[in-house]
Amino acid sequence: MNNEKLAMLTEKAKLVRKGIIESTHAAGCGHPGGSLSIADIVTYLYFAEMNIDEKNPKMENRDRFVLSKGHAAPALYSVLANRGFFPLEDLKTLRKTGSYLQGHPDMKGTPGVDMSTGSLGLGISGACGMALAGKLSGNSYRVYCAVGDGESEEGQVWEAAMFAAHYKLDNLTVFLDLNGLQIDGKITDVINPTPHDEKFAAFGWNVITIDGHNFAEIEDAVNAAKACKGKPTAIIAKTTKGKGVSFMENQVGWHGKAPNDEQYATAMAELD
Amino acid sequence: MAEKIATREAYGNALVEFGNEYENLVVLDADLAEATKTCKFKAAHPDRFFDCGIAEGNMMGVAAGLAASGYIPFASSFAMFAAGRAFEQVRNMIGYPHLNVKIGATHAGLTVGEDGATHQCNEDIALMRTIPGMTIINPADAVEAKAAVKAAIEFKGPVYLRFGRFAVPTINSEDYTFELGRGVELCDGKDVSIVASGLTVHMALEAAELLKADGISARVINIHTIKPIDADILIKAAKETGAIVTAEEHSIIGGLGSAVAEVLSEKCPVPMRRIGVGDKFGKSGQVPDLLKEYGITAENIVAKAKEVIKIKK
Incomplete structure (x- = not known):
């Protein structure tokens, strides 16, 4: 990755993170931890990879993104707003009565949201359906999907994994956001879903493990996924929950809690 | 008494026929194609039939993704698993976004017979009725079953179709006109x-x-x-x-x-x-x-x- 692209992505990721803090602070609730852990991944997809048009969000041959870990909606909304799908100031309406920015993504109400998600384990199946539709129609679009590591405890994730491999959905790339934490604690303490790489490989997937905060590694993995024929790709992205805000990093307590005024000011200053 | 045919038979036949007419009609099943009669569609249109295996929750999500991409998926299983097992997937992935998915649920009710209580779904209509915007059709015979499939295809939005295993008398004539929502x-x-x-x-x-x-x-x-x-x-x-x-x-x-x-x-x-x-x-x-x-x-x-x-x- 050249320096110019890296600088652009670094700048955009900073704005995406600020949007996450801004929106959850305004809402007084929401999920900043898991939003910050996938901030770099969604920034890469929306600013460097996906064929999308903010003026035509339903463009037929657009690339699709399904946020299977729907509680990270603040990350999706922030990247969509920063990409021009809707006004940045609307991020402050997150979760409020009358807002089109629902607590979890709503494809009917929010421009750029490709699939309604939030109930864990379901989105990846929807992504499989979209990828299958692409194969059937002969469209060249690709489908990206973000699955949480805690979410991978849902059996349906593995039903979908079986399906995608069986139907050779090589137009599907799943990011497994391995931040290591879920609501009740460390994933390895709650109910250990690891090792994800061996599990996806056993299900017949092409598997790539990366640092989910390193843009060059994200780029290489996405390109490798595109080059891989006959298999879907799982990118196991090692991430830090709360990444970018020192007091949120690796803290279970920041899964589903909004920053207060003081914490907001500190977080925004750190992100500058 | 008139000829007896199970509504599931009529469902399978209707899928084949309307599959010719509608190129974006696809059929999903969960390892019950022989019983739900989607096997007929599989034989006629193998490129548009997808067995999801015994994984009904995933099947409903796949159907949602297909519908979100312009297809008209018919997702089939027994009523117990389509409405029961996959209730939450139907609610959140299909009902909430009001996606154009048709659920073809067969073997509803007591007339499953010998398989007994675990497979006799007497609760599917109750479950589906609570999902906002869900249309529910329960055809009486083979003629109405075919007409219901056609009406479901032409209606844009989620539809739950309830079919039986047991052969029932045909009470409607071939010129019967079916109107969705009209008794x-x-x-x-x-x-x-x-x-x-x-x-x-x-x-x-x-x-x-x-x-x-x-x-x-x-x-x-x-x-x-x-x-x-x-x-x-x-x-x-x-x-x-x-x-x-x-x-x-x-x-x-x-x-x-x-x-x-x-x-x-x-x-x-x-x-x-x-x-x-x-x-x-x-x-x-x-x-x-x-x-x-x-x-x-x-x-x-x-x-x-x-x-x-x-x-x-």
């Missing part, structure tokens, strides 16, 4: 109205004949679309006949009887009796025996009609 008055009467759906429609007709022999004039109404329900035909029946008996192959909690009671208790309360499965599970047995044991028969419709006429004002 059908099969015969007029003035003393009582029998409101039926699916399997019980032919029983209601038989009951009307039996009542006639006893000098009682019974109206028979076929409610093929349980949601949205045809309130007008029900209110008219309540006003004109003053007594209602509902009959269904489903729990009387949350099904047709409940839906009719919801309308009439607010708009035109009249004495009413509900026939269907009570607050209990099914069991293994031969279909005629089971229907008799659970009271889903023409004879019971007659008895309940006489009972309700006695208390009418």
